[in-house]
Amino acid sequence: MAKIQDVAKLAGVSTATVSRVLNNPESVKNETSRRVMSAIKSLDYTPNRVAKSLSSKAQDITVGVIFPDIATFYFAELYKGMSREARENNINILLHELEEGANAREETLMNALHFLKKSNVSGILLSSRYIPKEYDQAIKRLGIPLVMVLSSHEAGSIPAFKIDDKRAAFDSVAYLVSRGHQRIGIISAITNNHNSGELRHQGFLQGIQYYNLPLSPEQIVYGKMRYDDGYKAMTELLSNHHKTKITAVFAATDEMAIGAIRCVIDSGLKVPEDISIIGYDNLSISDMTIPKLTTISQPFYEIGKESMKHMIEIIKEPDKGQKSGNHFLAYQLVERESVKELT
Amino acid sequence: MAKIQDVAKLAGVSTATVSRVLNNPESVKNETSRRVMSAIKSLDYTPNRVAKSLSSKAQDITVGVIFPDIATFYFAELYKGMSREARENNINILLHELEEGANAREETLMNALHFLKKSNVSGILLSSRYIPKEYDQAIKRLGIPLVMVLSSHEAGSIPAFKIDDKRAAFDSVAYLVSRGHQRIGIISAITNNHNSGELRHQGFLQGIQYYNLPLSPEQIVYGKMRYDDGYKAMTELLSNHHKTKITAVFAATDEMAIGAIRCVIDSGLKVPEDISIIGYDNLSISDMTIPKLTTISQPFYEIGKESMKHMIEIIKEPDKGQKSGNHFLAYQLVERESVKELT
DNA sequence: TAATTTACATTAATCGATTACAGAATTTAA
DNA sequence: TTAAATTCTGTAATCGATTAATGTAAATTA
Structure with missing residues (x-):
């Protein structure tokens, strides 16, 4: 050389x-x-x-991105947004996938954080589902700016980019009501302490309350966000169908919604003729299902882009101080084929 | 500091x-x-x-990865394989998405190559569909080892990791034949000079010939790999159905297969009752469709892992010389619900 | 022709670590 | 007690670039 x-x-x-x-x-x-x-x-x-x-002394800046599972359907869009913004600013991304250890999630997050610190990243975009409060101190000690993506920090001291989950879930209920539905079930998302699932649940409940709809415990069922969970959850919902008489289901993720659709069809019923289903995410595959899924559309690309943009601002003007708290981006309800208008 | x-x-x-x-x-x-x-x-x-x-003088090694579109469904698995192997060897990955410019694809690939060179990567994993021969010289001049992933180099001087497309397509035909199908249509993949699509096409043709099956031009239709293409292609196939009487379709990608399924259903027919469909890829979503897709399973994770492994070998022992040519990995035909056994 | 500018080019310090070599301190052997 | 061997530490060169300070030659002006 x-x-x-x-x-x-x-x-x-x-x-x-x-x-x-x-x-x-x-x-x-x-x-x-x-x-x-x-x-x-x-x-x-x-x-x-x-x-x-x-x-x-002008070392190139690199930002670390922690993501639990790259195979998550919306990851690509999210990453594209980050990547685009980063490239425009001549910044590198160091992508770190949090290994999906059955256990040891906590260990791994801290490891990831330290790994990235050692790799000299100037900031970390964190899209983890699980951030226990015990981490607050450790995070502060890291001395590297963090920005949360798609999930928010309980204490609120870390800036977060996402949509207003509570409101979006409420809107879903409002929409179903506008189509004549009164008896609505929910497939709620449980996610290791991640609050998005919970927020959606709360929004749903608010909607039920607001419109004064009936709600029995049998209408509420839980899953862990994935396809299989949706399938199982729907099985449960259907087993009480004779009693609850639900005409529609709010699923907290598209994947679960798609699993639920499959379940309904396997049981000999039809979507949306017998049961309407509304999802949450608007994955690219939600347009390919039969029927096509009506759902809340999350602006993944923008969320990625904005979070990176904010990160870059923090890095370039550290004195300016990061605006902590939630930064809500606009969402949309996309009407397709999985919700029937009751007459 | x-x-x-x-x-x-x-x-x-x-x-x-x-x-x-x-x-x-x-x-x-x-x-x-x-x-x-x-x-x-x-x-x-x-x-x-x-x-x-x-x-x-022990700079950390980083390997560049060029991929046309991160949102491709199999990208995550492929990347996981690479990432896993890289992490074990303490090697960084610099992911570079080739912007999906409608035009200017050529320009972009060269740009990407140079961008990565400037970023001092020690090697490049290239998963592009388009590698014109004109690039051969420029690539040689780059002076950085390349490894092709999922697609192969025409001249064969660059090592490539993939499955044996021709054989797999042949096997698909053989499978359909074993289920009693004789009149088979094909939705072939056109991909800017990428030879995988062509190889699958050839394999299909070999199968037809081997089993002495009828084949009229109306049974052959082309698409560009995506969902919409599959839908359109199937429309065409169906418009000639009265004439061709096909009972099964070989789709060169799962996405197209899924689009085709949707098309069949929209036209009032059923899969697999009226038309059987076999796909190619085995995407994670192919297990979620209705009906679930029977397909050729590509070992994306392994392909990613092996290609990175080989890259690392080349980097660490440059004198050893890279084994050029194709490295075929094992594939599988996964039976699910989209192919009916004719009696 | 001498003095002053202008335009380039060079010398040498610097960035923040590692490490060969040499020297000092300590321990062991005689 | 002294010489030899061993262990520990310091000095200074080095990695491969950038750049402030400085020098020199050519061009301009008086």
Whole structure:
């Protein structure tokens, strides 16, 4: 590997001049510049990045991203948003997947945090479901700015980018009511302490209350966000159907909604003719299901982009102080085929 | 930010000793070591990574990954495989998404390559659909080892990790035949010069020939790999149904298969009762469709892992020479619900 | 022609670590 | 007690760039 000295020698100039040709060409005479360039070419010289950043003190910034499972359907959109913003600002992303250990989730989060710290990231975008309060201190001690994505910090001291889950769930109920539904079941999301699931649950309850709808315990069922959970949950809901007579179901995630649809169909009923289902997320696959899913659309791309944007601001102007608390982005209810209008 | 000199001064030793305490503790007297450690603690000192790698010449290795579209359904699995292997070897990944420009694909690939080169990656894992021969020279000039993933290089001089597409497509036909199908349509994948689509097409044709099945031009239809393409293609296939009387369709990607299913259902027919459909990929969603998709399962995780493993070998022992040509991994035909046994 | 500018180029310090080599301190052997 | 061996620590070169300070040659002005 050729270094700057080699180039300098070959071109018959000093290393300073070579450096200038590369970084400040106007300050070098054309003739000299040409000689240097040809030396660079013939030696196939590329400046050593490490030496460059050590000397210029302008190390390239990299932001760490912690995500529990890359295979989550919305991950790609979220990441695209982050990635786009990062690229525009010449910032690298170090993606760290939190291993889906059955146990040891806590251990792993702290590990991830430390791993990223060691990798010298300037900030961390955290999309974990589980942030126990015990971590608060440790996080503060890290000394690296954090931004939460899609989930919020209980204490609220860490800025978070997401949609207003409570409101969106409420809107879902309102929508179902507007289509004539009164008896509504819910497949709620349980997620290791992650509060989004809970917020959606609360919003749902508020809707029920607001519209004065009936609600028996048999109408409430829980799952862990995934397809299989939705399927199982729906089985339970159906087993009480004769009693609850629900005409619609609010599923707290699209994946569960899709599982629920499958379950309904397996049991010989039809969606939406016999049971309407509304989801939450608007995954790309929710447009491919039969029937197509009516759902709350989360702006994953924007959430990713905005959270990264905010992170960059924090990094570049640390004194400015990060705006903590929730940053809500706009969501939409997308009408498709899985909710029937009752007459 | 404290540096090693500060620590040295505070502990009353030389920088060399501080460095030794950190990197070679046995060589330092306990008492000294303790003093240094406490100085490190009280100054909250962390070694500067850049300086460290410049001086030790042990820069951390990073491998670039070029992928056309992160939102592709199988991306996550592929990436997990790569990521796992990389992490075990203490290697970083720099993920670079090729912007899905309608035009300018060529430009972008070269850009991506150069961008990664500038970022000092030691190797590039390339999963692009489009590698014109014109690039051969430019790639050679790059001077960075390349490994192809999921697609192969025409000239064959770049190692590639994938499954044997031709064989797998042949097997699909064989399977359909074993279920009593004789009149089979194909939704073939067109992909800017990417040869996987073509190989599957060839394999299909070989199967048709081998089993001596009828094949009219109306049984062959093309799409660009995605859901919508599958839908459109199936529309075309159905419009000739009265003539071709096909009982089964081989779709070159799961996404297209799923689009095709939707199309069949929209047209009032049923899968697999009226038309059987077999896919290709085995995406996670192919297990969620109604009916569940019978398909060729590609080992995305392993492909990712093996390609990264090979890359690492090349990087660590450049003299050994990379084994060019195709490295085929094992695939499987997964039977589910979308193919009916004709009696 | 001498003095003053202007335009480039060079020298050498610097970034923050590691490490070969040499020297000091301590332990062991004689 | 002294020489030899061993253990520990310090000095200074080094990694490969950037850049402030400085020098020199050419161009301009008086």
